[in-house]
Amino acid sequence: xFLRDSAIARFTSAMLISLAITSATFLPxxxxxxxxxxxxxxxxxxxxxxxxxxxxxYYPEPEPCHGDCTGIHDPSMxxxxxxxxxxxxxxxxxxxxxxxxxxxxxxxxxLLSDGTSIFIREDQDIWAPSISKRDxxxxxxxxxxxxxxxxxxxxxxTSTSLEPGTWKDHGAIGLPQNSRYNLIxxxxxxxxxxxxxxxxxxxxxxxxxxxxxxDHQDLIAWGGQANxxxxxxxxxxxxxxxxxxxxxxxxxxxxxxxxxxxQCCRTEKDLVPPGDEYHVAVCRSDSITGPYFDQQxxxxxxxxxxxxxxxxxGDIYAPGGQGIMEHPETGKMVLYYHYGKCT
Numbered sequence: 001x002f003l004r005d006s007a008i009a010r011f012t013s014a015m016l017i018s019l020a021i022t023s024a025t026f027l028p029x030x031x032x033x034x035x036x037x038x039x040x041x042x043x044x045x046x047x048x049x050x051x052x053x054x055x056x057x058y059y060p061e062p063e064p065c066h067g068d069c070t071g072i073h074d075p076s077m078x079x080x081x082x083x084x085x086x087x088x089x090x091x092x093x094x095x096x097x098x099x100x101x102x103x104x105x106x107x108x109x110x111l112l113s114d115g116t117s118i119f120i121r122e123d124q125d126i127w128a129p130s131i132s133k134r135d136x137x138x139x140x141x142x143x144x145x146x147x148x149x150x151x152x153x154x155x156x157x158t159s160t161s162l163e164p165g166t167w168k169d170h171g172a173i174g175l176p177q178n179s180r181y182n183l184i185x186x187x188x189x190x191x192x193x194x195x196x197x198x199x200x201x202x203x204x205x206x207x208x209x210x211x212x213x214x215d216h217q218d219l220i221a222w223g224g225q226a227n228x229x230x231x232x233x234x235x236x237x238x239x240x241x242x243x244x245x246x247x248x249x250x251x252x253x254x255x256x257x258x259x260x261x262x263q264c265c266r267t268e269k270d271l272v273p274p275g276d277e278y279h280v281a282v283c284r285s286d287s288i289t290g291p292y293f294d295q296q297x298x299x300x301x302x303x304x305x306x307x308x309x310x311x312x313x314g315d316i317y318a319p320g321g322q323g324i325m326e327h328p329e330t331g332k333m334v335l336y337y338h339y340g341k342c343t
């Protein structure tokens with residue numbers, strides 16, 4: 001049974017879809033009860049597709065955000081010295097800040113004012129930034145790609161400040177190209193200061209990949225081997241049930257991996273059938289390297305498992321591109337994401 005807790009802090013960001021622009025909003029984070037039962041074997045794989053909400057009000061309505069809250073895609077959030085920072089796709093990584101999650105948010109500029117040193121082709125873009133910190137250094141991992149391409153790269157920039165204009169671009173981190181994955185959607189997870197880094201990336205093709213990094217220098221220039229990269233979430237179904245954009249969190253002794261499922265960013269005239277659009281799913285494990293299971297006990301690598309915790313509802317369309325942070329004042333988990341608003 002899923003848990004609803006109105007006391008849990010929540011935040012979302014907005015994106016442009018279906019020719020309408022949303023406002024950024026709040027929404028409860030339903031992770032705690034999403035996988036309340038221990039994983040049990042399941043005989044058949046099923047797609048990571050979502051059903052209608054089982055009870056009225058299952059996906060609470062958004063609440064307002066103020067300031068620069070529209071046109072945001074793939075947000076990454078970081079809190080430092082009393083300020084919330086938000087980084088997002090495009091605009092050479094758009095940067096905004098606010099004194100509270102509800103805003104008002106103010107645009108601060110581009111993280112990479114001169115763009116990236118990575119070149120794929122003229123119409124490339126910079127996607128899905130992910131912010132982490134090691135000692136006094138901030139890392140921004142990002143993707144360089146273009147629509148429908150599998151020829152992508154993951155790059156990184158560093159700074160001792162989150163301010164635009166202070167970042168040094170290091171270019172690609174050196175992860176190898178491979179026909180079984182796409183080098184996009186990076187995310188860095190470290191449980192404790194002396195723990196290894198676990199770097200997740202990927203989408204479409206064979207799904208979410210993970211590689212363990214023992215030295216923070218690997219975050220800038222990876223020195224591993226191709227066989228160090230393992231597949232931890234996959235999807236063997238057809239049509240729109242692809243997976244991408246993973247983020248990780250540890251809670252209550254379990255490791256949770258959240259990811260986006262389905263088709264993102266369609267225009268009004270190119271929408272997919274209901275249920276095939278973006279939504280957020282989760283799997284968990286008692287080991288960070290897996291195996292991961294969903295609420296029904298399906299293996300999230302071999303059985304296309306994934307429990308939906310957020311999907312289209314009302315005039316909220318295709319939520320995804322999610323991330324997780326801990327509220328600095330309450331200690332509650334915060335889920336933030338983008339979505340489109342139906343008109």
